[in-house]
Amino acid sequence: MGTFKIEGGIKLKGEITPQGAxxxxxxxxxxxxxxxxxxxxxxxxxxxxxxxxxxxxxxxxxxxxxxxxxxxxxxxxxxxxxxxxxxxxxxxxxxxxxxxxxxxxxxxxxxxxxxxxxxxxxxxxxxxxxxxxxxxxxxxxxxxxxxxxxxxxxxxxxxxxxxxxxxxxxxxxxxxxxxxxxxxxxxxxxxxxxxxxxxxxxxxxxxxxxxxxxxxxxxxxxxxxxxxxxxxxxILPDMIEIGSWIGLAAMTQSEITIKDVSWENLGVIPNTFRKLGITLERKGDDIYIPAHVDGYEIKTDIDGSILTIADAPWPGFTPDLLSIVLVVATQAKGEVLIHQKMFESRLFFVDKLIDMGAKIILCDPHRATIIGHNFKSQLKATTMSSPDIRAGISLLIAALSAKGSSIIQNIEQIDRGYEKIDERLRAIGANIVRV
Missing domain, CATH: 3.65.10.10 (Enolpyruvate transferase domain)
Structure with a gap:
């Protein structure tokens, strides 16, 4: 069983190109x-x-x-x-x-x-x-x-x-x-x-x-x-990977450009991340995310009620990115309710984020409320195991933002969906080693 060893808390910088979908x-x-x-x-x-x-x-x-x-x-x-x-x-x-x-x-x-x-x-x-x-x-x-x-x-x-x-x-x-x-x-x-x-x-x-x-x-x-x-x-670029890199840039407060994203095929993905307070700019067919040195603040609904982000069939928000949104919200300013409607076991990885210091209330198998730290308290490095592809990448993003050394086991789950991810992350400055 493969393992990633990650030294977190490092600012990343550079360009990354998404793989085929x-x-x-x-x-x-x-x-x-x-x-x-x-x-x-x-x-x-x-x-x-x-x-x-x-x-x-x-x-x-x-x-x-x-x-x-x-x-x-x-x-x-x-x-x-x-x-x-x-x-x-x-x-x-x-x-x-x-x-x-x-x-x-x-x-x-x-x-x-x-x-x-x-x-x-x-x-x-x-x-x-x-x-x-x-x-x-x-x-x-x-x-x-x-x-x-x-x-x-x-x-x-x-x-x-x-x-x-x-x-x-x-x-x-x-x-x-x-x-x-x-x-x-x-x-x-x-x-x-x-x-x-x-x-x-x-x-x-x-x-x-x-x-x-x-x-x-x-x-x-x-x-x-x-x-x-x-x-x-x-084949189109992978929209799930594009969303993963947006989340990575925000969580690590890094300046990253995602190349050749096929904007016309991203649907509501960019605006969903903007609702979390993340700044992303369109530059040609690229996405530019500046370093969020002052953090990012979750928007409320028009009537002031807590923001809810839920999955839905296209052109709604894809369920594959809810895990990313959830982990990104742990360092936002504000609160958000994540509602995973399609799969009843997909939110169970939040216990690992709670162990890292995240403020998350798992309401039931489908809903979780996240209270963001606003970067006033970093997540703690830990040892964890990847339960599935999307939870695995979410835990990897959490580890890259956490100060100290984290271990992620069962990384074959991540490799099922992400091509040479450790090499590509090292190219933009991440300290990640495959053991």
């Missing part, structure tokens, strides 16, 4: 299964979760070639469907939640898709019903083996239909869209997710020959086509 990459990589032609993808993040999916695709028979830094070609012209029934596949599929999104493309192109119950962060219940109900609506037969937690869907030919999703699931929408592009007739998906990464998937599929309209809205219409071709696609 993890959540987009997991969707885009699965889409290569929809065509026998070559697909070229650039700006792929070199992180554990994405690399696991690339390995899984290779074991499925996809021809993979690395053509440059973070760039690959994929060609799924000799897919080995027998691999889906192997013990190795059951082990690999369980290790990665993103593996669920191979089911839609396989079902659409080959008439069957299987997956073991996938893993991922232990942040609460993460249901798969939306995925499989969508496939059933398209005409697939569903089966589930309770003994080894193995899901399967099969269909001779999918047929387009109207469906109203029970929740605006991002991965569920992506999976259903990838199945529907090769279905016979028209598919209408209402209450579809509309995150930028889902928009990117739709744009890529259209470049491959799909006919998807309504991209960017919660009503998608898909005219099925006979086949898809190859294309070239570049």
């Amino acid at each position: 993890k959540n987009e990459a997991l969707q885009i990589l699965c889409a290569v299964l929809l065509t026998p032609e070559k697909v070229t993808i650039s700006n792929i993040p070199d992180i554990i979760d994405v690399n696991k999916l690339i390995t899984l695709l290779g074991n499925l028979g996809v021809k993979i070639q690395k053509i440059g830094s973070n760039a690959y070609t994929f060609q799924a012209d000799e897919v080995n469907l027998n691999y889906l029934e192997s013990i190795d596949f059951k082990d690999e599929g369980r290790a990665l939640r993103g593996s669920i999104m191979i089911v839609g493309p396989l079902l659409a192109r080959f008439g069957k898709g299987y997956i073991p119950k996938p893993g991922g962060d232990k942040i609460g219940r993460r249901r798969l019903d939306t995925h499989f109900e969508g496939f059933i609506n398209l005409g697939a037969k569903f089966r589930y083996n309770k003994e080894d937690y193995f899901y399967g869907v099969e269909a001779k030919k999918l047929k387009g239909t109207y469906m109203l999703l029970d929740e605006a699931s991002v991965t569920g929408t992506a999976n259903i869209v990838m199945a529907a592009v090769l279905a016979e007739g028209k598919t209408t998906i209402y209450n579809a997710a509309c995150e930028p990464y889902l928009q990117q998937l739709c744009k890529m599929l259209n470049a491959m020959g799909a006919k998807i309209t309504g991209v960017g809205s919660n009503l998608l219409e898909i005219e099925g086509v006979e086949r898809l071709g190859g294309c070239e696609h570049r």
Whole structure:
């Protein structure tokens, strides 16, 4: 088990470039299964979760070639469907939640898709019903083996239909869209997710020959086509990492420029951090954060009541950044209520921040009230363990702001979502060592 040793309380300075978006990459990589032609993808993040999916695709028979830094070609012209029934596949599929999104493309192109119950962060219940109900609506037969937690869907030919999703699931929408592009007739998906990464998937599929309209809205219409071709696609910068660097700059009172952030795809993220009193400026397509030497003050609502920051489906605030907002608020002036609606176990890492001296009241599994120190009392260095990707980066930010030496264990959780994070932090002055 890897460990980070961090010497905190150091001011950072410089430029940092966000990696390619993890959540987009997991969707885009699965889409290569929809065509026998070559697909070229650039700006792929070199992180554990994405690399696991690339390995899984290779074991499925996809021809993979690395053509440059973070760039690959994929060609799924000799897919080995027998691999889906192997013990190795059951082990690999369980290790990665993103593996669920191979089911839609396989079902659409080959008439069957299987997956073991996938893993991922232990942040609460993460249901798969939306995925499989969508496939059933398209005409697939569903089966589930309770003994080894193995899901399967099969269909001779999918047929387009109207469906109203029970929740605006991002991965569920992506999976259903990838199945529907090769279905016979028209598919209408209402209450579809509309995150930028889902928009990117739709744009890529259209470049491959799909006919998807309504991209960017919660009503998608898909005219099925006979086949898809190859294309070239570049993955967006990771908005979660961009939010992480904004939080890092504020907490360490550092002057940092975040390069090439794709402002038009950040939604409410910049303004949410501004509500915490953080100054950030747009310079071209960069974000400039000055050193907050006098701290930052949380704004109240118009009527003077305590600010509440809650997650919501896009274009609302992404749940993946609530952990960052929470840790940043510990050194703000003022109070804020964090409401994590989507996952009931994601706030449980706050006990580690309380151990470091943060003033946090965990109201229930979904809500926490934070009373900021206004930098009058620094967090204390400590030893802790990373429970999931986003809590892990939040604890890392806390450690970088705390005076003294902190140890973070189980850093594989951080490596799942952040590329070479220790090297990139050292480049802007952080004292962090991987042990």
